[in-house]
Amino acid sequence: MHEFGNRKLLWSLAGAVMSFLYAPIVVMMIFSFNGTNYTTLPWGGFSFMWYEKLMTDQAMLSSVGNSVYVAVGVVLLGTLFGVPAAMALDRYRFPGKEVFRRIVLLPIVLPGVITGVALLSFYVLIGFHLSLYTIMLGQGTGLMCITITEVFARLQQTGKSQEEAAFDLGATQFEVFTKVTLPSIKTAVYGAVLITFSISFDEIAVTYLLTGRQNTLPMQLWSMLRREATPEINAIATLVVLASIVLITIGIRLSRGTSSHPPIREESV
Amino acid sequence: MLFWLAPPILWFTVFMLVPYAMLFYYSLGSVNYVTFEPGFSAANFIKVFTTQPYLGVMLKSAKLGLMTAIFTSILAYPVAFCLAFYAPAGRAKNFLYMLVIVPWWASYLVKAYAWKTILGSHGLINQLLLNTGIISHPLTFLLYNEFSVALTLTYIFTPFAILSIYSQLERIPVSLIEGARDLGATGWQIFYKIVFPISVPGILAGAVITFSLAFGDFISPALVGGPNSIMISNIVINLLGRAFDWPLAAAIGLVIIGMATALITVANHIERRLTVRL
Numbered sequence: 001m002h003e004f005g006n007r008k009l010l011w012s013l014a015g016a017v018m019s020f021l022y023a024p025i026v027v028m029m030i031f032s033f034n035g036t037n038y039t040t041l042p043w044g045g046f047s048f049m050w051y052e053k054l055m056t057d058q059a060m061l062s063s064v065g066n067s068v069y070v071a072v073g074v075v076l077l078g079t080l081f082g083v084p085a086a087m088a089l090d091r092y093r094f095p096g097k098e099v100f101r102r103i104v105l106l107p108i109v110l111p112g113v114i115t116g117v118a119l120l121s122f123y124v125l126i127g128f129h130l131s132l133y134t135i136m137l138g139q140g141t142g143l144m145c146i147t148i149t150e151v152f153a154r155l156q157q158t159g160k161s162q163e164e165a166a167f168d169l170g171a172t173q174f175e176v177f178t179k180v181t182l183p184s185i186k187t188a189v190y191g192a193v194l195i196t197f198s199i200s201f202d203e204i205a206v207t208y209l210l211t212g213r214q215n216t217l218p219m220q221l222w223s224m225l226r227r228e229a230t231p232e233i234n235a236i237a238t239l240v241v242l243a244s245i246v247l248i249t250i251g252i253r254l255s256r257g258t259s260s261h262p263p264i265r266e267e268s269v
Numbered sequence: 270m271l272f273w274l275a276p277p278i279l280w281f282t283v284f285m286l287v288p289y290a291m292l293f294y295y296s297l298g299s300v301n302y303v304t305f306e307p308g309f310s311a312a313n314f315i316k317v318f319t320t321q322p323y324l325g326v327m328l329k330s331a332k333l334g335l336m337t338a339i340f341t342s343i344l345a346y347p348v349a350f351c352l353a354f355y356a357p358a359g360r361a362k363n364f365l366y367m368l369v370i371v372p373w374w375a376s377y378l379v380k381a382y383a384w385k386t387i388l389g390s391h392g393l394i395n396q397l398l399l400n401t402g403i404i405s406h407p408l409t410f411l412l413y414n415e416f417s418v419a420l421t422l423t424y425i426f427t428p429f430a431i432l433s434i435y436s437q438l439e440r441i442p443v444s445l446i447e448g449a450r451d452l453g454a455t456g457w458q459i460f461y462k463i464v465f466p467i468s469v470p471g472i473l474a475g476a477v478i479t480f481s482l483a484f485g486d487f488i489s490p491a492l493v494g495g496p497n498s499i500m501i502s503n504i505v506i507n508l509l510g511r512a513f514d515w516p517l518a519a520a521i522g523l524v525i526i527g528m529a530t531a532l533i534t535v536a537n538h539i540e541r542r543l544t545v546r547l
Contacts, residue, residue, distance in 0.1 A: 004354075004446060004450065004456040004459050004460070005350070005354070005456055005460065006456075007355060010347050010350055010351055010355065011351055011355065013347035014347045014348040014350070014351040014352075017344045017345075017347060017348050017427070018348065018368060018369075020344070020424070020427075021369075021372040021424070021427060021428070022372060023387075024380055024383035024384055024387060024424070025371075025372055025375050025380070025383070027383055027386065027387060027393065028375075028379055028380075028382075028383045028386075031386070080276070081276050081277050081280045082277070084272075084273040084274070084276050084277055085273070085274075085276075085277035087273040088273040088274040088277065091273070092273070092274070094274060100278070100281075102530060102533060102534065103281050103285060103286070104277070104281065105533050106285070106526070106529060106530060106533065107285075108478065108481070108533075109477060109478070109481035109529045109532055109533055110481070110485070110525070110526060110529045111481070111484065111485020111486075111501070111502050111525060112485060112502075113485060113487060113502040113505050113506060114485070114502075114505070114522045114525050114526060117292065117505060117509065117518055117519065117522050118285070118288035118289055118291065118292050118522060119284065119288050120509075121288060121291040121292055121295055121515070121519065122284075122287055122288035122291050125291055137284060138284075140284075141280070141281075141284040141285060144277075144280070148277075198373075198374050202374070202376055202377050204377065204378065204488060205485065205486075205487065205488075205502065208487075208506070209506075209509070217376075218376065218377070218378055221376065221378045221379065222378055222488075225378060225382055225492065229382065233379060233382065234379070236376075237375060237376045237379035240374075240375065240376055240379075241371065241374070241375045244371065244374035244375070245367070245371055247374075248367050248370050248371065248374065249367065252363055252366065252367060
C-alpha cells in the first residue's frame with residue numbers, strides 16, 4: 001500500500017496514548033513488590049511479601065473463586081439465550097421486532113446501578129434471597145446483549161445462502177443449524193464468551209446491589225479500598241492482568257486462527 | 270421461529286420488563302418512615318425534575334459523560350488508525366491489538382485506585398516534583414475534584430473507543446485507498462473524503478457506549494472524586510441505602526431508562542444513515 005498520512009506523527013500520538021493507558025498499570029505492578037504498607041513512595045525495597053500474604057488471604061481467594069463461578073454462569077446464560085435471540089433477530093420477521101431489539105440493547109447504555117435496582121425490587125417481590133445466583137441472573141441480563149450483537153453481526157455477514165442451499169439438498173432444520181450455521185458463528189461465539197467473561201469478572205455496578213453474603217473479587221477489593229489499601233491489592237491486580245494476557249492470547253487464536261472457512265460476505269450495493 | 274424466539278423473550282420479560290414494572294409500581298408510591306406505601310401519585314417524578322440535587326446531578330453526570338465520550342474519541346483515533354493502516358498484518362497487528370485489550374481487562378477498581386496513588390498529595394507526581402524541588406508544597410488540585418473524575422473515566426473507557434473505531438477502519442479495503450491515490454487524491458483528501466466518513470459510525474458507537482458507561486459510573490466519583498463530584502448512580506445508591514427512599518430511586522431509574530431508550534433510538538437512526546456500505 002502507498003503511504004498515506006504522516007506515519008511518524010501518528011505513531012508517536014498512538015504511542016503517547018498507549019503509554020497513558022499503561023502508566024497506571026505499570027505503577028500498580030511495581031508497587032505490588034513494595035516492601036512497605038504503602039502503595040506509593042517511599043519505596044521500601046523489593047519484596048514478595050504481598051504475594052505471600054495474598055496466598056493466605058482466605059477471603060480474597062474465595063472471592064476469586066466466586067467471581068469465576070459467577071462469570072462461568074453468566075457466559076452460559078449469555079450463550080444459551082443470546083444465540084437464539086440473535087438467530088431470531090437475523091433470520092425471521094415477527095411483530096414487535098423493533099421493540100424486541102431495543103429492549104435487548106437497552107442494558108448496553110443503561111447504568112448498571114439501574115439494572116441492579118430494577119432486579120432488586122423484583123427479587124424482593126418474589127422473595128429471592130441475595131446470593132451468587134442473584135448476581136449471575138443480574139449480570140446475565142446486563143451482558144446478554146454482548147453475545148446477541150456479536151453473533152447477530154456474524155449472521156448478517158455470512159448471509160443465508162449456505163443455509164438455503166443445505167435445505168435444498170434435503171438437510172433437516174437440526175442438521176442445518178449444527179452443520180452450517182454453528183460452524184460459521186462459532187468464532188463469534190468464542191469472542192462473545194471471552195468479552196462476557198472478562199466484563200462479568202470485573203463487574204461492580206449490578207453486583208453492588210445484588211450481592212448477598214459471598215463477595216465477588218471486585219466487591220472484596222472495593223471493601224478493602226474503603227478500609228485500608230495495602231499493596232496486596234496491587235498484587236492481586238497484577239495476577240489478574242497476567243491471567244488476562246494468557247486468556248486474551250488464547251482468545252485471539254480461537255477467534256481468528258481456527259475458522260475453517262472464511263466468512264462469506266453477501267454482495268451489497 | 271418460536272424455538273429461537275421463545276427463550277430470549279421469556280428471559281427479557283422476566284428479568285427486564287417485570288422488574289421495570291416493579292420500578293413503576295414503587296415510583297408511584299411513597300415511604301412512611303421505613304415502610305413502603307403503595308399509591309398513585311406522580312410526586313416522585315415531579316421531585317426528580319424540580320428538587321435539587323436530582324436534576325442538577327443528572328445534568329452534571331451527562332456533562333461528564335459527554336466529556337468522557339469526546340476525550341476518549343480523540344485519544345482513540347490515532348491508535349485505531351495506526352492499528353488499521355500502519356501495523357503490519359499478522360503477528361505485529363495481533364500484538365498491538367492485544368496491547369489495546371489488556372488495559373481494558375485490568376481490574377477497574379485497581380485502575381481507578383492507581384490514579385489515586387499517582388495524583389494524590391503523597392502520590393507519585395507530587396513526590397517527584399517535591400524531590401526535584403520544582404514545588405515546595407504538594408499540588409492539591411490533581412485529586413478529589415471533577416478533573417480527576419474526568420481523567421479516570423477517560424482513562425478507563427479509551428480502549429472501548431479504540432476497538433469501536435478500529436472495527437470501522439478495518440473494513441476499508443486497501444484497493445479503495447490505492448484507487449483514490451491513483452486518481453490523484455492527496456493523503457489529506459483520502460482521509461477526509463474516504464477514511465473519516467467511513468469511521469464516523471465507529472466514533473459514534475464508541476461515544477454512545479463511553480457516554481453511557483461514564484454517565485452511570487459510581488466508582489470514580491467515590492474513589493477519586495471530591496464532595497461535589499457525586500454522580501447520579503451514587504445518589505441512587507444513597508437513596509436505597511441510607512435514605513431508604515425506594516420510590517424516589519425507582520422514579521430516577523425510570524427517568525434514566527426513558528433517556529437510555531431515546532439515546533439508543535437516536536443513535537441507531539443516525540448510525541444507519543451514516544454507515545457507508547463497502
